[in-house]
Amino acid sequence: MFIYVVKAGDSLFSIASKYQVNMDSIRITNGLQIPNIVPGQDLLIPTNVYIVQPGDSLYKIGQMALVPVETIKLYNGLHTNNLSLGMRLYLPPRTKYRAANFSYLTPTTPARDIELINQFADSNSYYGVFEYHISNDGTLSPLYLHSINTLSRQKQVAPIAVISNLTETGFSSEVARSIISNPTIRQQAVNNIYNVVKDNNFAGVNIDFELLKDYDAADYVIFIRMVRNRLSPEGYTTSVALPAKTDDTTPWTKGYDYKGIGAAADFVFLMAYDFHHGGGEPGPVAPVNEVRQTIQYAKNHMNANRIILGVPNYGYDWTMAEDGSVISARAIAVGDAVNTAMSYQVPIQYSTQYQQAHFEYWDALGNRHIVWFEDSRSRARKLQMVVDYKIKGIGIWQLGLSFPQSVHLVRHFLSKRIVI
Structure with a gap:
């Protein structure tokens, strides 16, 4: 191709x-x-x-x-x-790099779950099932799995329970803090995670605590180590979703000790996206230089075989005011972004600096929109990084967000490593 x-x-x-x-x-x-x-x-x-x-x-x-x-x-x-x-x-096939890829999926309906599991099984080693909410007392919300775990295992994909500090108002640093800083609650949370993994036939856990503060860093490493120590003897894996970090000076990433977490966990999922997001100015979501710097920073602090590069199946559509300020923004799947350009018959531009696609259009109300998103060229660049840096694999946020070309590109670059 x-x-x-x-x-x-x-x-x-x-x-x-x-x-x-x-x-x-x-x-x-x-x-x-x-x-x-x-x-x-x-x-x-x-x-x-x-x-x-x-x-x-x-x-x-x-x-x-x-x-x-x-x-x-x-x-x-x-x-x-x-x-x-x-x-x-x-056009000969590439020599494929053997990788253990990790994609998030959210249970919806049994029919849709089956469709996603079957469609992407040959290009994934893990499915991160999103997600169990953790409360400040360490208890976990229910999650209706249908038969996701059984079907995933039949397709030789390891189902992973995702545990997050997401609340109705967003990710809560306070919830995370209440768990990881209190030894009693911390131990209770570890026990609850173990029970969810064991009782539901998961192959492991993925901890996704976001918006941690700088003073949380040491406690978070202790918590991750405790989870792994509880799960590992029975063959379960412990992984951690990490925000993109390129240096030690950025204030909002100081809560994440890459070296400590890299040693405590079996592997990490680098969320190398949202460099521009819905709460800020328009721009590339996963610009190539910042993604490369994130991988390099991670490699300097942990083994390459513990790193999964997370990439987005989405972009953002910003609605702009006449003075150039942002009125609002929404996340948009890659397929929907392309359909928008086709519907409004506007050309798509490609930034060679950022290796990201973008375009502008005017809606029926006369509002100007700016859209940035990942396309096939962008995704190919990220897959080449997996090969060049010899890391564990690529990770997708998330299956169910339309990006038709992505799975073909993953198959073009990578072969699946079976982990269960």
Whole structure:
């Protein structure tokens, strides 16, 4: 396969004809509900044969196919970089990196749960089942699992119980503090987590305590170590979701001791996104340089084989005022962002600096919107980082948010490591 960026005047028919690919296969691979594609839109073309077009070079084709130039030359018996118009090049599969990927999913209906479990099982080693709310006394909320854990295990995906400090008003640092700072409640919380994991046939736990303060750092490491010490003897894993951290000076990440947590847990999920979010100004959600810095910082504080790079299946749509200030913002799935651009027939731009897609549109009320989101090119860059840094795998927040091309790209770069 290769990534094609739509040009002005293109149609699905013309692209399919140019590359001699079935038009419906392009539509299905990219999850297209409407045919009116727009300039700048990225499409995965599902074929292993590339037909050389005017202006092509081996370098350009290698970038589109995500395959090294020398590999293309080797498989096609090429001794020079010279190409001729209409030449058919075989696009060989990449050498896949063996990874243990982790994706979050939220139970909804039995039918939808089954659909998601089956659709993504061959590209995931873990499903983080989101989530059990923890109270300030260490008790856990109920979670209706249907048959998620049984089905996941049948597909050789380890079901993981996600425990968070999320409340009706958002993530609560006070709830987390009340648990991790009190030895009695802390022990009770550990016992409750163990019981949930054991009683519901989970393979482990993922702790997602967000908005911790700097004075929580040491207690949080103690808590994670206690959880692991309770679970590990019976073969259960302990993982931790961590906010993106690139240095030791940023105030809102001082509550997370990467070195301590990296040693206490079996592995971590780096939430390398929301560098711009709904509560701030428009901008790239997962810019490439900041994501790279997050991985490098983590690698400096823990073993690479304990790091999962978390990536977003979403972006944000900011509604702007006339003076350029933000009126409101909402998270938007990647597929919905692309559908919005297609519906309003506006071109999609791509920032080479941030490696993120973006566009603007005006709604029916005359409001200007700015949208930034992850696309196939962005996702490919993140997957290459997994390979280059030799980390444990990639992680998705979250399954159920439409990003049709993502699973194809994961399969292109990575092979599944079975952990159960």
